[in-house]
Amino acid sequence: MMRELRFYGLLVLGLVLFPFALHPIGGYAGLATQILLVGIATMGFNLLLGYAGLLSYGQAMFYGVGSYVALLTVSKFFPQFPNMWLAIVLAVLFVSVLAFLIGALTVRLYGIYFALLTLAFAQMFYFIVFQWRDLTQGDDGLQGITAPPLWVFTNIDLTTTFPSLNLGPFGNLSDVHYWYAFAAIVSLLVIAFMRVLIRSQFGEVLGAIRENEQRSTFIGFNPQRYKLAAFTIAGALSGLSGALRGLYETSTAPDSLTIETSGNFVIYTIVGGVKTILGPMVGTAIIMYLQNVISAKTDAWRLIEGILFVAVIVFLPGGILGSFKRKRARKIFSEALSTETP
Amino acid sequence: MSDPILSTAGLGKKFGNFAANSDIDFSVQEGELRAVIGPNGAGKTTFFNLLSGLSNPTSGTVRFKDDDITRLSGPRRVARGIAKAFQTANIYPDETVLQNCRFAALAKVQGSFRPEFFRASQRLSPVESIAHEALSLVDLTPRAEERAGDLSHGDKKRLDIAIALATEPQVLLLDEPVAGMSIEEVHKTDQLIRALAKRMTVLIIEHDMDLIMGLSDSITVLHQGRVLAQGTPAEVRANHTVQQAYLGGYAE
Numbered sequence: 001m002m003r004e005l006r007f008y009g010l011l012v013l014g015l016v017l018f019p020f021a022l023h024p025i026g027g028y029a030g031l032a033t034q035i036l037l038v039g040i041a042t043m044g045f046n047l048l049l050g051y052a053g054l055l056s057y058g059q060a061m062f063y064g065v066g067s068y069v070a071l072l073t074v075s076k077f078f079p080q081f082p083n084m085w086l087a088i089v090l091a092v093l094f095v096s097v098l099a100f101l102i103g104a105l106t107v108r109l110y111g112i113y114f115a116l117l118t119l120a121f122a123q124m125f126y127f128i129v130f131q132w133r134d135l136t137q138g139d140d141g142l143q144g145i146t147a148p149p150l151w152v153f154t155n156i157d158l159t160t161t162f163p164s165l166n167l168g169p170f171g172n173l174s175d176v177h178y179w180y181a182f183a184a185i186v187s188l189l190v191i192a193f194m195r196v197l198i199r200s201q202f203g204e205v206l207g208a209i210r211e212n213e214q215r216s217t218f219i220g221f222n223p224q225r226y227k228l229a230a231f232t233i234a235g236a237l238s239g240l241s242g243a244l245r246g247l248y249e250t251s252t253a254p255d256s257l258t259i260e261t262s263g264n265f266v267i268y269t270i271v272g273g274v275k276t277i278l279g280p281m282v283g284t285a286i287i288m289y290l291q292n293v294i295s296a297k298t299d300a301w302r303l304i305e306g307i308l309f310v311a312v313i314v315f316l317p318g319g320i321l322g323s324f325k326r327k328r329a330r331k332i333f334s335e336a337l338s339t340e341t342p
Numbered sequence: 343m344s345d346p347i348l349s350t351a352g353l354g355k356k357f358g359n360f361a362a363n364s365d366i367d368f369s370v371q372e373g374e375l376r377a378v379i380g381p382n383g384a385g386k387t388t389f390f391n392l393l394s395g396l397s398n399p400t401s402g403t404v405r406f407k408d409d410d411i412t413r414l415s416g417p418r419r420v421a422r423g424i425a426k427a428f429q430t431a432n433i434y435p436d437e438t439v440l441q442n443c444r445f446a447a448l449a450k451v452q453g454s455f456r457p458e459f460f461r462a463s464q465r466l467s468p469v470e471s472i473a474h475e476a477l478s479l480v481d482l483t484p485r486a487e488e489r490a491g492d493l494s495h496g497d498k499k500r501l502d503i504a505i506a507l508a509t510e511p512q513v514l515l516l517d518e519p520v521a522g523m524s525i526e527e528v529h530k531t532d533q534l535i536r537a538l539a540k541r542m543t544v545l546i547i548e549h550d551m552d553l554i555m556g557l558s559d560s561i562t563v564l565h566q567g568r569v570l571a572q573g574t575p576a577e578v579r580a581n582h583t584v585q586q587a588y589l590g591g592y593a594e
Contacts, residue, residue, distance in 0.1 A: 197460075219425075
């Protein structure tokens with residue numbers, strides 16, 4: 001009980017300080033919001049890679065489709081109901097069903113075959129979004145779609161800033177929008193959800209299946225169904241993340257469904273720490289910080305990202321948060337890629 | 343004689359043109375300790391796989407009690423009460439010895455797919471007691487908190503049996519339970535199998551003839567995928583065709 005209290009206490013403190021901590025190192029408060037929103041998808045992805053041993057290379061399809069459904073709900077489907085919850089709920093529901101269907105077709109495969117089939121589906125959705133101009137505006141993407149207010153007993157405009165208060169080297173309190181507070185609360189809930197899920201009977205069985213699928217089958221579990229459940233949950237979290245990011249940015253584009261976006265989730269997770277709850281969020285923060293801040297200073301930021309990725313795998317094989325854990329990332333990664341059928 | 347607990351009729355398995363098993367009529371009574379022997383390549387493991395649901399037959403049927411289970415998946419057969427210990431110890435090496443059995447007990451309690459997303463398994467009784475009982479049956483209780491991968495070869499194989507026991511089976515399939523064991527370990531496993539046979543039906547594949555002859559109620563001999571002979575240990579030992587099959591061509 002004390003441990004839980006301490007964990008959540010530190011977590012809340014960290015979330016409160018985060019946007020201001022970015023200021024002296026060249027970041028900005030808006031980046032903190034983006035990191036938390038994307039990190040939600042990364043945490044979902046880690047449920048697959050870290051806990052179920054499945055390397056999905058198509059996670060961007062759920063993230064991207066989530067952003068499109070949310071923004072289309074606002075602009076096309078239900079413009080008569082300007083309510084952000086409606087956009088979020090519809091996006092998550094749609095993506096959950098999509099993830100369930102695609103999971104049903106893919107979780108039977110192992111290793112690289114699973115990775116390639118998920119990638120193939122993601123590419124398919126990329127081209128659908130790219131080509132279906134009437135609905136999606138093709139490669140222009142959906143632009144300038146103002147997010148409706150968030151109803152919490154009263155309508156809240158999330159673009160409102162906090163009152164002005166000079167914080168010296170840490171910027172100003174008014175740098176932070178209500179959006180950040182919303183992103184922080186949702187992240188906190190997702191982290192709590194993941195923590196309970198991993199410790200639940202479901203998380204335990206998922207671990208058994210990852211470690212020895214054949215034995216798990218011959219003690220009476222149905223691995224395919226457990227994996228499908230994990231795939232659907234991961235997809236739903238990606239959809240939530242994409243929906244919030246789209247609403248926050250007031251735009252989305254086919255970029256959100258590319259192989260590069262899918263690859264980012266892999267990199268974030270491995271750098272931060274597979275098989276840790278907070279690792280994916282930490283990895284997302286570090287790499288997105290590099291992508292945003294370093295890329296402004298040098299064109300070679302991709303090189304820096306690559307070197308960091310390799311350095312983590314070689315020197316901190318459990319990722320930055322997981323390096324003290326017994327189960328190493330390299331092993332999890334190679335297990336996920338193994339095509340050996342149990 | 344009463345109805346058999348497990349039986350097959352005309353069971354066959356082909357891999358391409360190669361018939362690993364053909365036309366096997368087999369039945370075992372409840373509480374029996376039955377050995378399945380035969381030279382290498384006789385189709386023993388294939389036969390066990392057909393019984394456990396690891397693979398599907400190309401012809402024939404498998405019955406458990408009154409039900410046709412030929413098309414039933416592996417996990418569902420485990421739920422009915424047919425468990426299997428593997429030829430090479432099939433365990434969760436990175437978990438503790440107790441956790442290995444807890445997984446199986448969890449499967450017994452929860453079935454093939456009934457996930458609890460918000461409840462830890464510790465709260466699901468009687469997982470803990472089933473796991474502990476299985477460990478004590480194979481005499482691994484003192485090792486409960488050790489990492490399974492660090493156990494000796496013999497203990498790993500006994501842990502594999504304990505995992506099978508934690509599913510609370512009625513029929514236990516043991517695939518070469520003493521392969522690679524030292525003499526002391528063989529003796530210990532011999533005692534274990536005798537103890538288990540008092541509680542459940544045991545089917546055993548084994549090459550160790552001394553063990554089999556002393557242990558089993560009856561023996562089925564497979565040769566080139568077919569049943570060559572069947573009977574008590576004494577009958578099988580005296581059978582001329584069995585001697586031929588073992589000594590001629592396929593001697594070990």
